[in-house]
Amino acid sequence: QVQLVESGGGLVQAGGSLTLSCAASGRTISSNAMGWFRQGPGKEREFVAVINWSGLGTMYADSVKGRFTISRVNARNTVYLQMNSLKPEDTAVYYCAQSAVNFRLTTIPADFGSWGQGTQVTVSS
Numbered sequence: 001q002v003q004l005v006e007s008g009g010g011l012v013q014a015g016g017s018l019t020l021s022c023a024a025s026g027r028t029i030s031s032n033a034m035g036w037f038r039q040g041p042g043k044e045r046e047f048v049a050v051i052n053w054s055g056l057g058t059m060y061a062d063s064v065k066g067r068f069t070i071s072r073v074n075a076r077n078t079v080y081l082q083m084n085s086l087k088p089e090d091t092a093v094y095y096c097a098q099s100a101v102n103f104r105l106t107t108i109p110a111d112f113g114s115w116g117q118g119t120q121v122t123v124s125s
Contacts, residue, residue: 002027002114004096009119012086016123020081022096022116030074033099035112036081038092038121047107049081050099059105064090086123093118 008020022034035050049060049070058070069082079096097112099105106112 002029002098004098004114004116006094006096006116006119009094009121011122011124014086014088014123014125016086017082017084018086018121020083020094020096020119020121022079022081024077024079024098028074029072029077029079029098033101033105034070034072034079035097035099035107036070036079036094037097037109037112038090038094039118040089040092043092045095045109047109048094050105050107051079052105057105059107061107083121086121088123088125091121091123093120 002024003026005023031053033052036048039045051058051070055072067085072079095118096116098114100113101111
């Protein structure tokens with residue numbers, strides 16, 4: 001079983017930027033798609049972004065498209081989420097997850113088998 005640890009969260013003003021990291025250990029993630037999800041106060045967990053095993057295929061939620069960028073460095077067993085032009089509505093706990101689905105990208109949380117503990121992102125207005 002892979003262990004995923006997110007880092008890089010914090011408090012930032014609206015319009016600012018943060019980069020989240022997700023470091024994997026225990027197993028390589030180089031053959032799996034990886035995703036970022038978030039859960040805001042009183043909200044359901046929602047899809048943010050997903051990247052395929054090579055890094056050449058990505059998908060984003062409409063709410064973050066053009067502002068967030070997902071990337072990966074397989075040699076480091078790490079996935080990143082660059083977040084720019086942050087808004088108060090981006091405030092949430094952000095989770096990375098390893099997809100259990102092969103050969104296609106998925107945005108459904110139930111398709112992801114391993115999850116990190118999350119990192120808090122708070123955007124002040």
